Amino acid sequence: MPELPEVESARAVIERSALGRRIDDVDDTDSWVCRPHPPGEIRAALLGRRLVAAHRRGKSMWIETSGDHVLGIHLGMRGRILVTERHGGVDEGGDYVGTRPQRTPVKAEWDRFTLHFADGGALRLFDKRRLGRVRLDPDIEALGPDAGEVRLADFRKLVGASRTPVKARLLDQHAVAGVGNLLADEVLWQAAIAPERPADELDAAEVARLHRELRTAIRHAIKRGGVHTGEVIAHRKAGEHCPRCGAPMRRTEVGGRTTWACSVEQPAG
DNA sequence: ACTCGTGTTAGCTG
DNA sequence: TCAGCTAACACGAG
Structure with a gap:
């Protein structure tokens, strides 16, 4: 149930665990979550780039990159961000159920968007409901x-x-x-x-x-x-x-x- | 088996 | 221009 506090926890995860790592590959093939971008468009914009800073306004996050584009991420109703290290360590934030974080999910079919880093780790948007959203250059000023x-x-x-x-x-x-x-x-x-x-x-x-x-x-x-x-x-x-x-x-x-x-x-x- | 819901937003109607 | 409604998403809970 990400509301502002849960989104802030996800932003903090990105800030402390994902900045500076080179993007080696991108899975943007979920065209619902990545709408209106066709598959490959976000990938092309991010390949070879690094994440530079993670921001949030309300429930919307946007991530500056070393390239020309900003990566916008919205967790929707049940989205979570997981940042993994090459050797299996995980940092996560976003959706919470009850008073404790859920166990780290493993079902790959619920990964809706993934940045693969050159160091072997990844940043994943895990979202069973598929209400999360990823897009380039979101209009933050509309909020x-x-x-x-x-x-x-x-x-x-x-x-x-x-x-x-x-x-x-x-x-x-x-x-x-x-x-x-x-x-x-x-x-x-x-x-x-x-x-x-x-x-x-x-x-x-x-x-x-x-x-x-x-x-x-x-x-x-x-x-x-x-x-x-x-x-x-x-x-x-x-x-x-x-x-x-x-x-x-x-x-x-x-x-x-x-x-x-x-x-x-x-x-x- | 069936209904409801923690979110957003395009598209429509009044 | 404003306000309210519906659909779309896909799953868990009761």
Whole structure:
């Protein structure tokens, strides 16, 4: 379930384990994951190059290379990055299930994209769901500012100035980048704001609270190992109660996504 | 057996 | 221009 914190762990893996290694071969034959590039196009752009720097905004990563192109990687819903050494050591980051990293996967048919390094190791995008994406020269500027770094004044303009339900606004990667469904529920619960409230009806204090809780939740999730460590996440199911006030959790749909909220502290319209 | 879902986005409709 | 819906991907969980 890569959300921003999981993507950051994957970016860090690339930064510490893959930079500087010469690309010897590229498997870009999955034309769905590599769309719109035809097989061979990404390969041709990267052969003989090295990875120079790994960046992230929200859930999107981009990797500078020693050539003319930037390599964009998105983990989708279940993608993981694995960087291997010639002699079998593995560094990995990305999707987490429960509170622990999954065991290192071995099924090669779930490798959707691979950079083979001249030293015998590789960087793999492992993604059972095939919702991850690899592309050259992604348009990073189309994204909003990173959700963990956005300033209050910008947040107010980007999130708080729309008639759309505030949760849908948080999920819009063009407004702020990096908030997924679980993180949105956690942040709205922490701020005690009902997810279906029109964003532009929040008062100044509520917007400020939402902004503060967003940054806090992201910081905690990065430190603790993922969004699933949020306080309310385990209570997103039928029969559960709010861990703060004990009221029943309610389920609804906002912005097309399953949404859980406290029935008392985040009351429905 | 069957339904739902942690994500994104092109393409469509109103 | 904005907002909402659907399909596409393929698997795991309940």
